[in-house]
Amino acid sequence: MTPVQLRYRILTCTLLTVAAVYFLVPVYWLVVSATKSSGDLFGSFGFWFANPRPLQYLGEVLTYDHGIYVRWFANSLLYAGVGALAATLLSAAAGYALAKFPFPGREGIFNVILAGVLIPGTALALPLYFLFSGFGMSNTYWSVLIPSVVSPFGVYLCRIYAAAAVPDSLLEAARIDGAGEWRIFSGLGLRLMIPALVTVFLFQFVHIWNNYFLPLVMLSDSDLYPIQLGLTSWTGYADRQPELYQYTVGGAFLSVLPLMILMTVLQRYWRTGLTEGSVKA
Incomplete structure (x- = not known):
């Protein structure tokens, strides 16, 4: 190893160590x-x-106020799990269609979707509230779930990945064998797009799990709160009930466990996707 290579390795290890400490502390x-x-x-x-x-x-956190934290935890799992899964499937279908089916206005539609990535979610929260309120759906599970199934970044990523990872020759061979478009998409397209789908699912799950402003605007019933909103409500009463400080910290600790587990379980799909392109057919 040359001195230059050694210096670069030391610099890289130092930067990675600093980043690890920053996130782990x-x-x-x-x-x-x-x-x-x-x-x-x-x-x-x-x-x-x-x-x-x-x-x-931690047991006191789970049992306080008739187990309200457990309900908040279940609500967060519902919002994040169902919302992320629906967003992933919708993004996969939209990205696959934009990548593999030429039609008039395709690039214009894609550009509009891409522009949606630049719009912050907080800017849409109040218009969404007025919209759902007009339909009588505010302060319901649907008012948080429905906006969560839309992911412009997911559509963008799925289109880029489908264009690169799903060969047109494979699709043509499937059509010649008599397979329908839905069967091709579900049997071939989704399997080849798994690394992108895992990425979209994880990003959307984390985004919904940590989302605070949309539930704050949409929900007034504490039984519908996700964890983030529930812990904030505890903090507001902590001056009068000091034990809520400890409950908030314990609840925050429990809230990060699903994200850690999800990252650990799903990271192998990323490694699979990264190594697929390095193997010769």
């Missing part, structure tokens, strides 16, 4: 704080344990 603090009482949360060193009782404190 808040998680470590959250793990430590979830084991503390409200008094120890403010009266002890923040990055070390003090009378840790994780099972007791």
Whole structure:
């Protein structure tokens, strides 16, 4: 290894280490704080344990107010799981159609969808509220679920990936064998697009799971709250009920576990997609 290569390797490892510390330190603090009482949360060193009782404190989070946190957790799973799955399938169908079926105005439609990536979700929250309110659907599960199934970035990614990963010759061979377009899409297109679909699903799941402003605008019934909105409501009452500080921290710790599990389970599909192009047929 030459001195120049050694310097680049040291620089790369240093930058990666700094980035890892930057992202892992808040998680470590959250793990430590979830084991503390409200008094120890403010009266002890923040990055070390003090009378840790994780099972007791997390159990109190789950049972407080007749288990309202469990309901919020289930609501978040519903919003994020169903919304991300529907958004992934819709993005796959739209991206596949835009990539493989030439029709008048195709590029114009794609450009309009691409422009949607630049529009922040907060700018659409109030118009969506007035729209759903006009249909009598505000303060319902649908008012959060329906906007979550639209992902302009997902359509863009699926179109780009379908154009590169789904060969036209393979589609023509399937048509010659008598397969219909739906069967081709479901049997060939979706399988070849799995790495892109996993990416869209994960991005959309994380986006919906962490979404705060849309549920804040749409929902007034606390039984419909997702975790993010529920924890914020606890914080608002923490001055009068100090134990809610500890419940909020414990609830935040529990809320990141599904994202960690999802990332661990789905990352192998990314590795598969990255290595497919390096293997010769």
